[in-house]
Amino acid sequence: MTEKIAIIGSGNWGSAIAKVIGVNVRRYPELFDQEVRMWMFEEDYKGQKLSQIFNKTHENAKYLPGITIDDCVVAVTDVVESIKDATLLVFVTPHQFLKKTCQQIKPHLSPRARAISLIKGVDLNEDGVVLLSDIIKDNLGIDTSVLMGANIANEVAKGMFSEATIGSKDAKNAEMFVKVFDTPTFKCSWIDDVAGVEICGAIKNVVALAAGFCDGMKLPGNTKAAVLRIGLLEMRAFAQYFFSGVKTDTFFESCGLADLFVTCTEGRNRKCAEAFARGGKSFSQVEAELLNGQKLQGTGTAEEVYRILKKKKITQDFPLLTAVYEISFEGKPPRYLLEALANQKPKSKL
Numbered sequence: 001m002t003e004k005i006a007i008i009g010s011g012n013w014g015s016a017i018a019k020v021i022g023v024n025v026r027r028y029p030e031l032f033d034q035e036v037r038m039w040m041f042e043e044d045y046k047g048q049k050l051s052q053i054f055n056k057t058h059e060n061a062k063y064l065p066g067i068t069i070d071d072c073v074v075a076v077t078d079v080v081e082s083i084k085d086a087t088l089l090v091f092v093t094p095h096q097f098l099k100k101t102c103q104q105i106k107p108h109l110s111p112r113a114r115a116i117s118l119i120k121g122v123d124l125n126e127d128g129v130v131l132l133s134d135i136i137k138d139n140l141g142i143d144t145s146v147l148m149g150a151n152i153a154n155e156v157a158k159g160m161f162s163e164a165t166i167g168s169k170d171a172k173n174a175e176m177f178v179k180v181f182d183t184p185t186f187k188c189s190w191i192d193d194v195a196g197v198e199i200c201g202a203i204k205n206v207v208a209l210a211a212g213f214c215d216g217m218k219l220p221g222n223t224k225a226a227v228l229r230i231g232l233l234e235m236r237a238f239a240q241y242f243f244s245g246v247k248t249d250t251f252f253e254s255c256g257l258a259d260l261f262v263t264c265t266e267g268r269n270r271k272c273a274e275a276f277a278r279g280g281k282s283f284s285q286v287e288a289e290l291l292n293g294q295k296l297q298g299t300g301t302a303e304e305v306y307r308i309l310k311k312k313k314i315t316q317d318f319p320l321l322t323a324v325y326e327i328s329f330e331g332k333p334p335r336y337l338l339e340a341l342a343n344q345k346p347k348s349k350l
């Protein structure tokens with residue numbers, strides 16, 4: 001029996017990963033159903049429906065222009081229709097739309113369904129931090145893996161060599177997802193540290209805001225390098241404070257150091273934070289002006305991270321993550337980042 005893949009989300013990364021999936025669906029016809037449905041949140045684009053343009057041209061004209069995706073991928077605007085008979089669900093919506101999507105599809109799942117989350121973010125409950133993969137797992141009652149890595153969508157879509165880390169507790173599902181994603185130019189490895197992989201993907205977006213502040217202030221390379229190093233330590237400290245069993249080695253996979261580096265040099269969070277630090281505009285203004293409908297994930301994560309650090313009374317152990325929140329939302333000037341880092345206590349080594 002073949003596996004049927006559904007892609008839930010079709011933004012910049014959703015469309016790029018659809019390109020990768022299209023390659024492997026054609027490569028393994030004995031393994032995969034030859035139609036992949038991709039849920040597309042319908043929008044008008046230059047007077048036409050985005051989904052109609054996609055199904056005619058096989059290009060996401062708004063979120064990934066210039067890239068042709070295999071015609072096995074079909075845009076479907078009804079989320080329930082998009083997962084019909086699907087056994088492998090690839091979640092790639094921005095974080096803010098995840099819970100509603102889970103509620104909508106829950107009654108319609110195939111009994112064979114398993115999921116993987118490509119979404120970079122975290123959630124909170126009364127006790128602490130909640131993984132987005134756990135939101136999917138608990139709401140839908142299905143095994144859920146994660147895929148994170150140094151994956152600027154446009155570069156992956158162009159077939160530029162990239163790596164990714166799959167985090168999964170289930171070896172069989174992990175091996176299946178490697179088949180779904182691994183290509184000669186998109187190398188996927190898997191480890192069982194799901195929380196470590198996912199927290200890397202979420203928190204590096206907050207560090208990238210700090211890197212963007214450095215660029216906005218025209219600070220030199222040494223300072224930005226210090227921000228990356230301290231940021232990596234805080235990513236690890238955060239993951240290990242909230243989740244048991246998170247391994248230090250995970251931070252040297254693509255999901256860790258590599259994603260931190262690329263997001264701090266090329267990502268949207270960095271770019272918007274640079275514009276914010278130049279002054280005069282809020283993050284929502286900058287996002288609307290620079291991203292053409294794409295969504296920043298780091299600012300929401302910064303707020304969530306700060307709320308939980310404050311609740312647990314441990315902000316002093318996370319000076320960088322705390323300063324990013326205070327600069328972004330409490331009116332502290334970007335230069336406060338340097339003050340916060342200069343006052344930090346020496347930390348344990350990686």
Ligand SMILES: NC(=O)C1=CN([C@@H]2O[C@H](COP(=O)(O)OP(=O)(O)OC[C@H]3O[C@@H](n4cnc5c(N)ncnc54)[C@H](O)[C@@H]3O)[C@@H](O)[C@H]2O)C=CC1
Nearest residue numbers: 010011012013014041092093094097119120152153294295
């Ligand atoms: N773009 C990238 O290079 C990468 C992104 N990611 C992660 O992938 C996740 C998805 O991001 P992207 O694909 O880049 O999205 P995006 O930011 O490019 O696009 C936003 C998406 O949200 C949809 N949308 C807008 N309003 C909506 C609503 N009310 N309900 C549902 N959907 C709505 C839009 O149609 C669009 O598909 C994020 O968590 C991001 O951090 C991960 C790796 C790389």
Ligand SMILES: O=C(CO)COP(=O)(O)O
Nearest residue numbers: 149150151152267268269
């Ligand atoms: O996650 C990413 C690269 O791996 C993309 O980061 P941005 O959302 O900052 O563009």
